[in-house]
Amino acid sequence: MPPKKPAARNDAPAAAPKKGAARLFLVYGSDDLSATRKADEIAARLCPPEEQAFGLETINPESGTDTAEAVCAVLRNTIEALLTPPFLGGNKTVFLRNAPFFNPLAEPGKFADVKAETERLVDLLKKGLPEGVSFVLLTGSVNKSTSFYKTFQAQGEVHAFDEPEKPKEAEEDFIPRVEKLIEEKGLSMPRPVFNAFLDRTGYNLRQVTAEIEKLSLYLGERKAATLADIQLMVAPVRESKFFEFADTFCNGNLADTLRVMRRMFDQRVYPVPLIVNLQDRLRQLFVLSDCLKRGWARLSGGERFRTLSWSLPPAGETLLSSMEKDPRKGNPWAISMMAAQATRFPTGRWYRWLTAAVDAQAAMTGGDAVDPEVILELFVIRSLGELSVDKAKA
Numbered sequence: 001m002p003p004k005k006p007a008a009r010n011d012a013p014a015a016a017p018k019k020g021a022a023r024l025f026l027v028y029g030s031d032d033l034s035a036t037r038k039a040d041e042i043a044a045r046l047c048p049p050e051e052q053a054f055g056l057e058t059i060n061p062e063s064g065t066d067t068a069e070a071v072c073a074v075l076r077n078t079i080e081a082l083l084t085p086p087f088l089g090g091n092k093t094v095f096l097r098n099a100p101f102f103n104p105l106a107e108p109g110k111f112a113d114v115k116a117e118t119e120r121l122v123d124l125l126k127k128g129l130p131e132g133v134s135f136v137l138l139t140g141s142v143n144k145s146t147s148f149y150k151t152f153q154a155q156g157e158v159h160a161f162d163e164p165e166k167p168k169e170a171e172e173d174f175i176p177r178v179e180k181l182i183e184e185k186g187l188s189m190p191r192p193v194f195n196a197f198l199d200r201t202g203y204n205l206r207q208v209t210a211e212i213e214k215l216s217l218y219l220g221e222r223k224a225a226t227l228a229d230i231q232l233m234v235a236p237v238r239e240s241k242f243f244e245f246a247d248t249f250c251n252g253n254l255a256d257t258l259r260v261m262r263r264m265f266d267q268r269v270y271p272v273p274l275i276v277n278l279q280d281r282l283r284q285l286f287v288l289s290d291c292l293k294r295g296w297a298r299l300s301g302g303e304r305f306r307t308l309s310w311s312l313p314p315a316g317e318t319l320l321s322s323m324e325k326d327p328r329k330g331n332p333w334a335i336s337m338m339a340a341q342a343t344r345f346p347t348g349r350w351y352r353w354l355t356a357a358v359d360a361q362a363a364m365t366g367g368d369a370v371d372p373e374v375i376l377e378l379f380v381i382r383s384l385g386e387l388s389v390d391k392a393k394a
Contacts, residue, residue, distance in 0.1 A: 023046070023135065024155055025039075025135065026153075026159070027042070027136070027159045028138070028142050029162045030141065031206075033204075035159070035161040038161065039095070046091070055087070059077055067108065068112075069113075071111070071117075072113050079117075081094045082130075082135060093133075094135050099137060099138070100139055100141070102149075103141060103143045104118075175198075178208055181212050182194075185212055186216075188223055193225055196227055197225075200230065231260070242274055242278075245257070245261060245274050246274075250341055252345065254384040254385065258380060261376065261377065270372070271375070271376040272361065275361045275364065282353050286347065287320075287323070288335070289343070290347050296311060296312050297311075297327075299340060306337065308336045310328055349386070363375050
């Protein structure tokens with residue numbers, strides 16, 4: 001059986017359509033920056049800037065107009081634009097941007113009225129557009145089983161730009177693209193700094209590009225980014241602020257954790273959600289650490305690409321299956337990174353910190369007169385302070 005192909009990406013320029021043929025271009029994907037650039041490129045090639053005053057008609061629905069009535073109005077306007085002949089017999093390009101209503105399994109695409117208007121559009125595309133008319137459609141996602149998608153696939157071109165969902169996809173596609181963007185800005189990031197950068201941005205190229213630009217302006221003449229630069233300048237978009245606090249704590253750096261915690265206090269983040277989220281992370285790290293210690297799980301690979309493999313006896317299978325959060329069912333990339341984090345400290349320490357976090361939450365919510373912020377700060381200092389004591393003894 002041939003190996004499974006990676007998620008489709010099409011960065012190559014679209015070939016010019018044959019004269020007289022219905023010119024259809026569907027561009028979609030969760031990587032909205034790449035998809036938008038591709039759609040803009042196709043529209044500019046079909047209708048050069050000097051011709052766009054009369055030859056390009058752009059339909060761009062406003063954000064939030066996802067009611068059935070509003071969507072149907074957009075679809076009717078699109079059909080009318082496609083049927084309107086080009087000005088003075090020239091060429092015409094209709095560009096429908098940001099149209100998230102072509103999935104009949106989700107709103108607003110599943111509304112009966114929207115389905116009916118979509119069928120009208122599909123019937124028009126199947127019959128063929130007027131001579132000289134092209135259609136470029138940009139959307140976040142489509143349902144590949146629909147006649148809508150199959151019409152573009154059969155009579156036009158489809159360009160897919162999806163963000164990586166698996167570690168291997170990130171390794172082969174997304175990470176090299178980010179490294180190239182960093183290099184083009186003249187910046188450098190050691191591997192731990194680069195990993196921290198991606199932990200905050202996630203796999204969204206638009207967010208990554210914006211954060212690299214912001215980081216470049218902040219660094220100025222200095223080109224080597226540090227972990228402190230990432231923590232200061234790169235917004236933790238991939239996860240909430242709670243992720244940032246839990247991740248910093250579990251890395252074991254007392255000064256960094258106190259700095260993050262106090263910044264969140266300044267942003268009026270209440271301590272109880274912070275400690276509850278940290279408990280969840282500590283619980284997962286305790287389980288992973290124990291599984292690694294028992295030999296039920298094995299971590300392999302380098303810093304760029306880690307893999308967690310499982311080999312459970314019947315007792316282990318029963319134990320993990322009964323858990324509310326079975327680590328084998330989580331996101332493989334995230335679980336692998338947490339497993340690597342779990343190897344930093346002994347299993348007993350993760351359990352002791354988890355117990356202390358539960359006690360800290362009880363103190364915050366038990367009606368004591370002590371300020372919850374003070375309780376959280378004491379918990380952090382006592383817990384991570386163990387590491388300083390161990391270091392001094394060594």
